[in-house]
Amino acid sequence: MGRLAKDPAASEITPEGVYMRRREFMRNAVLFTATSTGVGSTLLWLMRGGRVEPKPSERAGGSDASEQQLAIARRGSYTTDERLTPYRDVTSYNNFYEFGTDKSDPADHARRLRPRPWTVTIGGEVHRPQIIDIDQLLGWFPLEERVYRLRCVEAWSMVIPWVGFPLGDLLERVEPTSRAKYVAFTALLDAEQLPEQRRHVLDWPYVEALRIDEAMHPLAILAVGLYGKVLPNQNGAPLRLVVPWKYGFKGIKSIVKIHLTEEQPPTTWNLAAPHEYGFYANVNPAVDHPRWSQATERRIGEFRRRPTLPFNGYAEQVAELYARMDLRRFF
Amino acid sequence: MHRAGPLPWLKPGVFVGSLVPLAAILFRAWRGELGANPIVQALNQLGLIALVFLVATLACTPLKTSFGWTWPIRLRRLLGLFGFSYALLHVSTYAALDQVLDWHAIWEDVTRRKFIVVGFTAFVLLVPLAATSTRGALKRLGYARWKRLHRLAYVAPALGVMHFTWRVKKDMTEPAAYALVLGGLLLVRVGIYLRSRPSAPLQPE
Numbered sequence: 001m002g003r004l005a006k007d008p009a010a011s012e013i014t015p016e017g018v019y020m021r022r023r024e025f026m027r028n029a030v031l032f033t034a035t036s037t038g039v040g041s042t043l044l045w046l047m048r049g050g051r052v053e054p055k056p057s058e059r060a061g062g063s064d065a066s067e068q069q070l071a072i073a074r075r076g077s078y079t080t081d082e083r084l085t086p087y088r089d090v091t092s093y094n095n096f097y098e099f100g101t102d103k104s105d106p107a108d109h110a111r112r113l114r115p116r117p118w119t120v121t122i123g124g125e126v127h128r129p130q131i132i133d134i135d136q137l138l139g140w141f142p143l144e145e146r147v148y149r150l151r152c153v154e155a156w157s158m159v160i161p162w163v164g165f166p167l168g169d170l171l172e173r174v175e176p177t178s179r180a181k182y183v184a185f186t187a188l189l190d191a192e193q194l195p196e197q198r199r200h201v202l203d204w205p206y207v208e209a210l211r212i213d214e215a216m217h218p219l220a221i222l223a224v225g226l227y228g229k230v231l232p233n234q235n236g237a238p239l240r241l242v243v244p245w246k247y248g249f250k251g252i253k254s255i256v257k258i259h260l261t262e263e264q265p266p267t268t269w270n271l272a273a274p275h276e277y278g279f280y281a282n283v284n285p286a287v288d289h290p291r292w293s294q295a296t297e298r299r300i301g302e303f304r305r306r307p308t309l310p311f312n313g314y315a316e317q318v319a320e321l322y323a324r325m326d327l328r329r330f331f
Numbered sequence: 332m333h334r335a336g337p338l339p340w341l342k343p344g345v346f347v348g349s350l351v352p353l354a355a356i357l358f359r360a361w362r363g364e365l366g367a368n369p370i371v372q373a374l375n376q377l378g379l380i381a382l383v384f385l386v387a388t389l390a391c392t393p394l395k396t397s398f399g400w401t402w403p404i405r406l407r408r409l410l411g412l413f414g415f416s417y418a419l420l421h422v423s424t425y426a427a428l429d430q431v432l433d434w435h436a437i438w439e440d441v442t443r444r445k446f447i448v449v450g451f452t453a454f455v456l457l458v459p460l461a462a463t464s465t466r467g468a469l470k471r472l473g474y475a476r477w478k479r480l481h482r483l484a485y486v487a488p489a490l491g492v493m494h495f496t497w498r499v500k501k502d503m504t505e506p507a508a509y510a511l512v513l514g515g516l517l518l519v520r521v522g523i524y525l526r527s528r529p530s531a532p533l534q535p536e
Contacts, residue, residue, distance in 0.1 A: 032340035032347075039348025046383050047352055047376050049505055085367075093367030101502040104366060154500065156368055201502045272501060291446055291497060293439065300367045304431055 049102065068230045070163050073142030078219055078317065080147050085158035085300050087227050093300065094234045095152065096253055097201055098187070098194035105196075110233035113193045113254065118238050124260040125180035128173070134238045138224060140173065141165035145228070146221055148244035150251075151283045151312045155305075157297045162242050163225030168216040176212065176260050183215040184208075184265035185241060186257035194254075202268055208241065208252035209265040209279070211321075219244055219317055222255075245311040245318045247281045278331040282322065283312035287331050338402055345406055349413045352380045353420070370428045377421040378450075382495060384414030385457075385488035386513055393519040408464055411484065415461040418454050446497030453490035456483045485520075488513055 096106035120137060123129040143163050151157045171183065189205035191197040197204045214220060223242045224231055231237040236253025243250050249269050259265075269277035276290050285295045285308040296305040311318050322330075356373050359365045365372040388410040391403035430437050440447045460483055463469070469477045492513055496506040 028340045031338075032344045035340060035344025036347035036351075039345050040351030043348065043352045043380060043383065044355060047355070047379060050508075089367035097501070101500075103368070156371070292444055293436070296436070298368065298370070303370075303428075305429075305433075 051102075069228055070143055070225045070230060072145050072163055072228060074144050076144035076146040078146060078148075078314075080149060080159060080313075082147075082149070082159045083301075084147065084161060089300050090158060090160055090226060091232050091234060095154075095248065096234055096236065098196050098204070098206065098254075099234065100196050101201060106234035109195060112195060113188075113233040113237065115231075115233060115237035115254070118256075120239060120255060121257045122170075122174050122259075123257075124184070125177040125262060126260050127175035127177060130174060134224075137170075137239075141169055143224070144221075146242075148219075148242060149312050150242075150244065150248055151297060151308065153247040153249055153277070153281070153289065153294075155292060155294065155297045155308075156300055157308075157312075158300050161227055162221065162223040163228060163231075164221040164223035164242065166218055167220045167222050167241070168218060170222065170258075171212075171215060171260075174260075179262045180260040181212055182261045182263070182265055183210050183212060184257075184259045184261055185252045185255050186259070187252050188254045188256050202272055205256075206252055206268045207265065208250055208267050209261075210243065210250075211264075212260070213321055214243070214318075217318060217321065219314060245282060245314040247277075247283055249277065250281050280322075280327075280330050282318075282327065282331075283308060284310060284327055284331065286310070287328055338405075341402060342405065342409060345409060349384070349409075352376065352417070370424070374421065374424045374429055377417055377424055378491075378495070381414055381417035381421050382488060382491045382509060384410050384417060385484075385491055386509060386516070388414055388484060389488060389513070389516045393516055393523070396523050397519065412461060412464055414487075415457045418457055422451070422454050446494050449490045449497070450494035453487045453494060456487045456490070460484060460487075485517065 092107045093103045094106040095103070096110075099106040099109040099112075116134070118134040119131055120134060121129075121131050143165060145161055145163055147159060147161045149157060150160055167183075185208045187206040188194060189197065194204075210220065221242050223236075223240050224238060226232075226235060231240065236251070236255075239255045240253040241251050241255065250267075264279060267277075267279055269281075270279055283294075288294050294308055297308045298305050309315070356365070356376055360369055360373060363369075388407055391407040391410070394400050394403040426432060426437055430440075441451050442448065460481060463472060463477060463480060472480065492506060492510045495509065496503065499506055
């Protein structure tokens with residue numbers, strides 16, 4: 001391994017003049033630069049998960065409809081006065097797997113989604129089924145601002161000023177039948193607009209559901225905007241569900257269909273990993289995700305983790321919905 | 332007197348290139364460009380780069396035996412030590428920034444969450460490898476023992492891939508890619524081993 005002699009024989013020493021030859025020095029400098037650049041850029045590429053940078057034209061940006069201000073009739077009840085998560089974070093750190101699984105993918109690719117024209121089909125166990133244009137639907141209800149905590153199942157959280165209306169108001173208007181026990185939601189299925197639907201990371205379209213008493217609870221809203229503006233595409237334009245006491249994945253985005261049923265409908269994450277994601281998915285610090293703890297969360301923009309609250313801090317309002325249920329079993 | 336060997340640019344080039352991910356993470360952190368959840372972003376990227384180096388370390392010998400190149404062997408220790416260093420940064424980021432040295436929570440994680448159990452085990456296995464990476468340590472241990480110890484270099488990246496797989500919520504594409512490359516490299520090793528064994532002549536029955 002080691003050299004036998006401490007000093008190499010004089011004959012082995014490269015004459016300085018030769019060693020310092022300019023041409024060789026230049027060649028080595030070029031090869032050194034090429035090697036370090038090659039190694040460095042390969043590592044940066046792998047760090048991005050082997051993806052190319054998105055074209056700026058695809059990125060959701062300033063000039064879309066999301067700059068439109070919404071007419072807010074009232075500041076709703078149940079509004080928290082905690083510090084709002086900045087608009088930039090709310091609109092650039094998203095889980096919307098139809099655009100990709102990285103948090104930045106939705107903002108990078110959301111331009112493909114066309115939230116107008118848009119129709120929503122409401123049917124199933126209702127007396128007055130509807131196929132309605134989104135703008136007409138917006139005219140039915142005064143818009144409210146609700147500042148809610150959002151707790152993702154991945155143990156991060158935000159505080160978001162949503163604009164929307166209570167889901168219960170819409171359900172009352174279509175008059176559920178006595179057999180309506182659940183409300184099922186279906187998101188858009190269109191690989192042209194939602195390119196990652198070409199890959200089967202999840203079963204598309206994304207579906208979610210609530211029990212009817214959960215859906216009728218005044219905290220559950222359908223959101224059409226945030227920060228006083230039209231909902232950006234990456235946040236689920238034009239219509240999304242917000243159920244603040246449940247993990248974020250219950251908040252289905254870009255809804256095209258609302259269907260009332262007698263039987264418990266399937267839900268996307270529950271189908272994908274039934275032992276990890278339940279139908280109820282109520283925020284619960286006492287029931288860990290099989291792979292990580294749910295006891296604490298990182299509020300986006302904060303350094304230290306904070307304890308997670310039962311029902312995401314809305315226990316006073318919603319705990320009675322689950323009064324006789326074993327929440328470890330019905331997670 | 333320094334005597335330059337062949338390819339004097341190789342090791343310095345790889346060394347500087349290997350520092351690029353760390354520089355990029357620090358630069359983006361300083362500019363506030365690590366996104367809304369910078370700690371988790373840095374944590375994930377450091378872990379991924381550690382895995383890249385550990386897999387790359389295992390590619391050196393197959394490259395030599397398959398193509399006869401000797402230069403990858405000269406990079407092996409450098410790549411392994413970068414793998415260890417990025418793993419150390421990954422673990423430190425987790426403990427100091429993500430968990431803010433909450434030893435109770437860290438203990439719970441390290442003992443109970445299987446993806447952290449395997450990840451932490453991988454890191455622990457790397458410690459003796461890094462500690463015995465010097466020429467002196469090789470001499471002290473003797474080549475046979477040193478080589479046996481450094482077989483852990485196969486185990487650590489395999490555990491690293493498991494750690495990655497169990498961490499991901501649903502999309503397995505990336506962990507699967509690393510598993511595939513790692514599996515391929517291990518297969519080449521098996522091939523080499525089988526060929527190098529003195530082959531007994533087949534006995535007709």
